[in-house]
Amino acid sequence: MIITKQKDKKTILDYLKGDKKIFIAGCGECATVCKTGGEEEVLSMKNFLGKYGKIVTGTTVVDVPCHLVKAKKMYQQHKKQIQESDSILAMVCGDGVQTIMDGTKGKKVHPALETLFLGEVQPNGRFVQKCSLCSDCVLDETGSLCPITLCPKGLLNGPCGGAKDGKCEVDKDMDCVWIQIYERLKKLGQLSKMKKIQPTRDNSKRLSPRRLETK
Amino acid sequence: MSLAEKLKSDKFIVTCEIGPPKGINVDKILKEADSFKERVDAVNVTDLQSSVMRLGSLVMCYLLRTWGHEPILQLTTRDRNRLALQSDILSAAVLGIENILALTGDHPLRGDHPEAKPVYDLDSVQLLEVIKLLNSGVDMAGNKLDGKPKILPGAAVNPGIDPIEPEIIKMEKKVKSGAKFFQTQAVFDIDKFTLFLKKVKHIDVPILASVILLKSPAMAHYMNDNVAGVNVPNTLIKDIESVDKKDRVKKAVEIASGLINGLKTLCRGVHIMPIGWESKVPLLLDAAGL
Ligand code: SF4
Ligand code: SF4
Numbered sequence: 001m002i003i004t005k006q007k008d009k010k011t012i013l014d015y016l017k018g019d020k021k022i023f024i025a026g027c028g029e030c031a032t033v034c035k036t037g038g039e040e041e042v043l044s045m046k047n048f049l050g051k052y053g054k055i056v057t058g059t060t061v062v063d064v065p066c067h068l069v070k071a072k073k074m075y076q077q078h079k080k081q082i083q084e085s086d087s088i089l090a091m092v093c094g095d096g097v098q099t100i101m102d103g104t105k106g107k108k109v110h111p112a113l114e115t116l117f118l119g120e121v122q123p124n125g126r127f128v129q130k131c132s133l134c135s136d137c138v139l140d141e142t143g144s145l146c147p148i149t150l151c152p153k154g155l156l157n158g159p160c161g162g163a164k165d166g167k168c169e170v171d172k173d174m175d176c177v178w179i180q181i182y183e184r185l186k187k188l189g190q191l192s193k194m195k196k197i198q199p200t201r202d203n204s205k206r207l208s209p210r211r212l213e214t215k
Numbered sequence: 216m217s218l219a220e221k222l223k224s225d226k227f228i229v230t231c232e233i234g235p236p237k238g239i240n241v242d243k244i245l246k247e248a249d250s251f252k253e254r255v256d257a258v259n260v261t262d263l264q265s266s267v268m269r270l271g272s273l274v275m276c277y278l279l280r281t282w283g284h285e286p287i288l289q290l291t292t293r294d295r296n297r298l299a300l301q302s303d304i305l306s307a308a309v310l311g312i313e314n315i316l317a318l319t320g321d322h323p324l325r326g327d328h329p330e331a332k333p334v335y336d337l338d339s340v341q342l343l344e345v346i347k348l349l350n351s352g353v354d355m356a357g358n359k360l361d362g363k364p365k366i367l368p369g370a371a372v373n374p375g376i377d378p379i380e381p382e383i384i385k386m387e388k389k390v391k392s393g394a395k396f397f398q399t400q401a402v403f404d405i406d407k408f409t410l411f412l413k414k415v416k417h418i419d420v421p422i423l424a425s426v427i428l429l430k431s432p433a434m435a436h437y438m439n440d441n442v443a444g445v446n447v448p449n450t451l452i453k454d455i456e457s458v459d460k461k462d463r464v465k466k467a468v469e470i471a472s473g474l475i476n477g478l479k480t481l482c483r484g485v486h487i488m489p490i491g492w493e494s495k496v497p498l499l500l501d502a503a504g505l
Contacts, residue, residue, distance in 0.1 A: 152322055153293075153333065157340035158385035160319045161373035161400070164443040170322040182381040194381070197388050200341045200355070211402065 002030040002093045004113040015110040019086035026061040027092040037091030057081040065096035071103025135206040144185030150177035156198040204208040217255045228484025232259040235270035248491035254360045262289040266326025277310045291320025296336040308364030316369045317342040336472035343392035356378045368395035375444035401427040403447045405477040421483035428467045428492045472502035
């Protein structure tokens, strides 16, 4: 899940200075789960912008706004409203903002959300980053706990020696993942994996922008 | 005799650590280092210790060398990627610096520039592998070097950390990757340290146990609360509390020399961390009979 939070309202109004008519697009997937760009949030944004003298030409929650075909479909369905708007306020992740721009023939699109990380959705509105999309997954070596993400130093060969009472030296509210990896591998009878010297990583695998051609 | 040769002999090794200044005035630290020249076998120079921006270790090591010391360059993977690290190792070799302590380094978030981008392209085990490669005459990309360095690689270990098993696994990896000596996190409890040594007696690489000059009870409490693997026993804290402020130096020296004497029969040497009390090192060496 792509975790987002809403930018502060003042920033959003700043982006929209100069624009009078606004079309609002939300996201039916991640931003709905994060409660940052679902039906409810889009409606409340509409009311908010109305209070500040904006004319909201229309709203929609795109089922998957990061899907170019779906973004184009959204454009076809709301063509008139979008064309008469000065801009689109996109309550979607950074990827979705750009896909919507592509799908609406280069319309001016403002981001309403801060795109934070790929994360696990936990109860009570808690979201935790578990994977940093490194393009070279080591989870099989580490008992399914990601040291690239959960160790602030991204170490591959064991703990840094700085954990106190099992807590990470960088963030005392967090367990040292290397101690957890050790405990897990021990339980799984796979400590030999931790004893293996992990080679340096090939950073060229995760240079941006990344692409994948499957056909 | 170089540190490498001394480590092979049966001499009790003494190293001492200094931190470069924040700024460019090096006179004071050079003078202090001079006061224990030839009384210690090598001088570690920290690499932006605690992630605090300061004068670089490489330049300080070079200065120490020109002043007749044997420096140990502390090299962390926090701030440099593999290009810069390899280049710095070659630079060190050209400047006559033969010893490198390979470290991961404290995270920038804990230092005075928390907004810095942490690098950690390599970890300490991988850095040892890189030193091994460069010593053999090739770089990480497999390219042949025009003239190869001859670096003595060392590594760190935290004997007081709990659980100790992952630390020992990493220590074994460091040995496999070429570590020729270990310097430890501060030791205050000889009995606990003896237990650690028992657990690593299969590791045939010299261990130098670190000894800190305990300046005050506050410092001891701070370390107990914040430094992983360090546990200053209450008896020691009471001992410092029992003396007048003006006698603190004497007390610190007495405690540290007591620890050194206890360590003499246990491991291959000691590493003194004066942490600002560099000028008291000669007193400590006197008291410990070194
Ligand atoms: S190693 Fe970690 S960051 Fe990389 S793909 Fe696997 S889970 Fe994601
Ligand atoms: S304490 Fe553990 S999780 Fe934190 S930086 Fe060190 S090894 Fe990584």
